[in-house]
Amino acid sequence: MSPEPKIIAFCCNWCSYAAADLAGILRLQYPGSIRIIRVMCSGMVHPEMVLHALDKGADGVMIIGCHPGECHYLTGNEMALARAEVIADTLEDLGYASERFQLTWVSSAEPERLVEAFRTMSGRLMLLRSEQQTSYAKKN
Amino acid sequence: MKPKLSFEWLHACSGCEIALLNYGEPLLALLNRVEIVHFPLLMDHKYTRPEREDLPLSLPEADIGLVSGGVAHQEHLTVLHEMRRQCRTLIALGTCATHGGIPAMRNQWSTADTLQTVLAAGDTEPGPMLDEPSLFLDRVYSVDEKVPVEVSLPGCPPQPELIAAIIEALLNKDTVPPANKSVCETCPTLRKGKGQTTIRRFLDNADYDRDQPVSRMRCLLEQGLLCMGPVTAGGCGGKDTPLCLRARVPCRGCYGPVRPGGNQLLDMKNALASNGIDHRSIVDRKSLLRFSGAHGLIQPAGKRR
Ligand code: SF4
Numbered sequence: 395m396s397p398e399p400k401i402i403a404f405c406c407n408w409c410s411y412a413a414a415d416l417a418g419i420l421r422l423q424y425p426g427s428i429r430i431i432r433v434m435c436s437g438m439v440h441p442e443m444v445l446h447a448l449d450k451g452a453d454g455v456m457i458i459g460c461h462p463g464e465c466h467y468l469t470g471n472e473m474a475l476a477r478a479e480v481i482a483d484t485l486e487d488l489g490y491a492s493e494r495f496q497l498t499w500v501s502s503a504e505p506e507r508l509v510e511a512f513r514t515m516s517g518r519l520m521l522l523r524s525e526q527q528t529s530y531a532k533k534n
Numbered sequence: 535m536k537p538k539l540s541f542e543w544l545h546a547c548s549g550c551e552i553a554l555l556n557y558g559e560p561l562l563a564l565l566n567r568v569e570i571v572h573f574p575l576l577m578d579h580k581y582t583r584p585e586r587e588d589l590p591l592s593l594p595e596a597d598i599g600l601v602s603g604g605v606a607h608q609e610h611l612t613v614l615h616e617m618r619r620q621c622r623t624l625i626a627l628g629t630c631a632t633h634g635g636i637p638a639m640r641n642q643w644s645t646a647d648t649l650q651t652v653l654a655a656g657d658t659e660p661g662p663m664l665d666e667p668s669l670f671l672d673r674v675y676s677v678d679e680k681v682p683v684e685v686s687l688p689g690c691p692p693q694p695e696l697i698a699a700i701i702e703a704l705l706n707k708d709t710v711p712p713a714n715k716s717v718c719e720t721c722p723t724l725r726k727g728k729g730q731t732t733i734r735r736f737l738d739n740a741d742y743d744r745d746q747p748v749s750r751m752r753c754l755l756e757q758g759l760l761c762m763g764p765v766t767a768g769g770c771g772g773k774d775t776p777l778c779l780r781a782r783v784p785c786r787g788c789y790g791p792v793r794p795g796g797n798q799l800l801d802m803k804n805a806l807a808s809n810g811i812d813h814r815s816i817v818d819r820k821s822l823l824r825f826s827g828a829h830g831l832i833q834p835a836g837k838r839r
């Protein structure tokens with residue numbers, strides 16, 4: 395069996411990282427191939443960091459911030475939303491499937507929602523991988 | 535003995551070499567200090583068969599080598615490897631050599647598609663095909679993707695003063711002048727903060743008073759024109775106003791990204807989005823990589839890695 399897709403998850407200090415902490419305390423299960431990187435705010439993740447992760451071999455990248463209106467820095471997640479649009483548009487131009495990127499909102503009290511988002515993303519990347527393997531097999 | 539200089543051009547247009555010739559009178563003083571051993575664009579120097587059987591051609595030895603143009607063909611690669619072998623210091627000259635330049639725009643198609651499009655006739659007859667399309671590489675590469683280089687000098691073409699400054703620094707064994715910050719750094723236009731939130735077509739003219747200097751003109755990006763100054767390495771105007779801004783038109787990005795590994799498309803869109811400008815109003819956004827499509831940045835459409 396092929397290994398689980400490697401996912402880099404940028405979690406903001408105030409909401410989603412706290413949710414990940416709580417998920418650990420509650421012993422919620424999620425795929426072990428997710429690598430969480432704590433950032434102070436989802437708005438500080440430059441699109442080049444996302445591209446860099448993919449260039450270096452990550453299967454997918456997630457940016458996870460606070461719900462709109464709940465940002466610790468008031469509008470950081472609006473910046474994240476604007477940047478996420480840029481990433482979604484540009485990944486295909488640069489030759490990556492846009493499914494490899496996901497922006498999600500999770501509050502610090504929603505560990506289940508976070509774990510669900512991890513699982514969905516992991517499943518989506520598994521699907522993408524099998525699609526690509528079939529199309530590759532057809533071509534050759 | 536004078537230091538030896540060797541010039542080569544690969545997938546290039548000769549503009550970079552002409553830029554050096556454009557240096558004017560100080561060029562004569564510079565030429566007096568060096569001996570040019572190889573410059574196919576200017577001098578009738580023959581490519582000789584090497585004594586060593588395993589090498590396809592031989593070029594003279596030199597202290598400083600300057601290579602313009604990207605690498606798109608097996609022949610470019612052969613010449614480039616020989617330049618690297620013979621030159622102690624190798625300079626990638628011009629945006630084609632440092633970032634692929636305009637020719638790397640063909641990286642959005644496969645080589646077979648490009649040849650078909652370029653060589654096909656205008657009617658439905660299949661065009662003539664080259665006998666050996668395999669001699670073309672799969673895409674256009676920058677020089678530093680193929681061999682290590684000591685100095686990268688972007689610009690399409692680079693300012694004559696910048697080329698001369700680097701050659702002189704190497705001759706004097708000084709440190710090479712550091713790379714510049716963005717084009718905006720030396721741009722004197724008026725910046726007021728919030729400007730237009732959509733991008734206008736490139737066909738529109740900027741608003742300005744022709745009797746007033748550039749420093750009285752509002753920043754073109756704030757006027758809603760797609761000026762790539764923020765994501766383009768500076769230097770084109772020396773310490774003075776960037777060249778295109780002198781002509782009151784937006785920067786097209788010809789010096790490539792500010793950071794060597796940067797991505798002008800992603801950075802420009804990010805700069806717009808972070809400032810609340812509708813980045814989706816750009817027509818033909820892929821052309822933001824028009825000068826820096828090598829390093830695998832421009833990919834054939836539909837390639838979904
Ligand atoms: S960088 Fe510009 S001037 Fe130099 S070879 Fe390329 S297209 Fe010509």
Ligand code: SF4
Pocket residue numbers: 717718721722723752753754755756761762763764776779784785
């Ligand atoms: S965006 Fe263009 S016009 Fe505005 S400061 Fe930068 S280079 Fe000058």
Ligand code: SF4
Pocket residue numbers: 690717766767768770771776777778779784785786787788789
């Ligand atoms: S303003 Fe921009 S496009 Fe114009 S010469 Fe300078 S770097 Fe090149």
